[in-house]
Amino acid sequence: MKKVVVIGAGAAGMMAASVAADRGLHVTLLEKNNRVGKKILITGKGRCNITNDCEIEELIENVPTNGKFLYSAFYTFTNNDVIDMFNNLGVKTKTERGKRVFPESDKAHDVANALEKQIKNKKVNVVLNSQVDKIISKDNKIEKIILKDKKEIKCDSVIVATGGISYPRTGSTGDGYRFAKSLGHTIIDTKPSLIGIEVQENFVRDLEKLSLRNVAIKVFNSKNKKVYEDFGEMEFTKFGVDGPIIKSASCRMKDTTKENYKIVIDLKPALDEEKLDKRVQKDFQKYTNKKFEKSLDDLLPQKLIPIIINLSEINPETLVHQISREQRKFLVNLLKNLTLTVKRYRPIDEAIITSGGVKVSEINASTMESKLVEGLFFAGEVIDVDAYTGGFNLQIAFSTAYLAGLNC
Incomplete structure (x- = not known):
């Protein structure tokens, strides 16, 4: 019987193991932690x-790094297949704003438990607290795995589903x-992605924990x-900005x-500058005899x-009716263009995902097998593909893992 070793029991690893066992x-x-799906x-x-x-095309559009590499994966195991699998x-699942799909219970452990139940039902041999030291190939063909404790596992195929370097505690x-x-293999330089951003402006400290809804942002380079x-x-945040659009x-x-x-923030995107x-x-008329500092209560948090x-x-003590047209126009422009200067990303251990990884041109997009070593497969975040927030990254994990499990 053909022997397959899957390294990493996250979403991609459990999916790949399940498909291969089928x-x-x-x-x-093999999982280095004391539980799967951490x-x-x-x-x-x-x-x-x-x-x-x-739609599938929209999935691909939401993967800014090497999205086209995922055509076969997304069409072979679709988002509808993921929903059906969990059902x-x-x-049970529900669809929220932005077509994001969540478990009805709003509990991530229901998802982890379901995937764990699936691999147990399919008699996958799960080995916890097991850390891999090396993958050994002979004549460009997978031969065995060597663990940290020097134990060897002979195998015909290996699926690497170890994730990136974000959330190292997992x-x-x-x-x-x-x-x-x-x-x-070539490794494309890694960096944090889907992460908060630190900015140079000190005033953000005074805005810590302030959430803004229905705002627009634009990001400009140098x-x-x-x-x-x-x-x-x-x-x-204390350091800068965070949240879904950031x-x-x-x-x-x-x-x-x-x-x-x-980063240029439009605090009032529903209104153009004229409106x-x-x-x-209108607000200035309402507060015409008040001080400027009392005139923005209806407009801003x-x-x-x-x-x-x-x-x-504008001097906060200035009476509203004394504010000039030029000052008002400047204020309006500020509300449409609140500008923050990016300093750096937050530390990578806070990132949701890692950008970078195994170079996609060295992986067969139809099978997820290495083009360099026979029997070596990759799935999930370890590959140089990453997407926006909205469920796209887990779809990448499930789809690439499905292909790896199907072809290993």
Whole structure:
């Protein structure tokens, strides 16, 4: 019987092991932690956004790094297949704003437990607290696995599903990159992705924990070229900004030590400058005999008002009817273009995913098998593909793992 070893019991590893076991193969799933699915438990803030219920082409569009590499994977095991799989495993799902799909229970552990139940039912040999030291090939063909405790496991195929280097406390410590490199693969430089961003402006400290809904952002590089825009929710932190649209923006930003980025926030995207100006004039009429600092209560969250006043350079003590047209126009422009200067990403151990990984041109997109070593397969985040928030990254894990399990 053909022997397959899967390294890493996250979403991709459990999926790959399940599919391989379905084919009647002898499957051993190795996990360095004391339980499977550890990272799943913290995805989606503990709710686990399992996929996105959009068209396949839209899935690909939401993978800014090597999306086209995933055509075969996404069409072979679709987002509908993911939903059906979990429904069949007893996990009812629901679709929320942005077509994001969650378990009805809002509990990530239901997702992890379902995948664990599936591999147990398919008699996958799960070995916990087991750390791989090396993958050994002979004549460019997989021969065996050597564990840290020197134990050897002979096998015909290996599926590397070790994740990236984000959330290292869950076991994602870059082992897969080391294995791939030792077998001749190129590793594209890794960086944090889907992560909060630190900015230079000190005023963000005063805005810590302030969440903004229905705002728009644009990200510009040092040549003032727009590299990303989005609409939705964000929040201020002690260090800068975070939240869904900021995390997605981080996917489109390169090395912040080599490129200077700025984030421009439109606080009132539903109104163009002309309409916003009229809105401000209306508020100014209402508060005409009040001080400027008391005139923005209807327009902005309380925490943001002193910051905007300071940036507007209008004396807060000025009576509203004394504010000039030029000052008002400057204020309106500020509300449409609140600009933050990017300093750097937050530390990679806070990142949801890792950008970079095993070079896709060295992997067969139809099978997930290495083009360099026969019997070596890759699945999930270890590959140089990463997507925006919204369930796309877990779909990548499930689809690439399905192909690996089907072809190993």
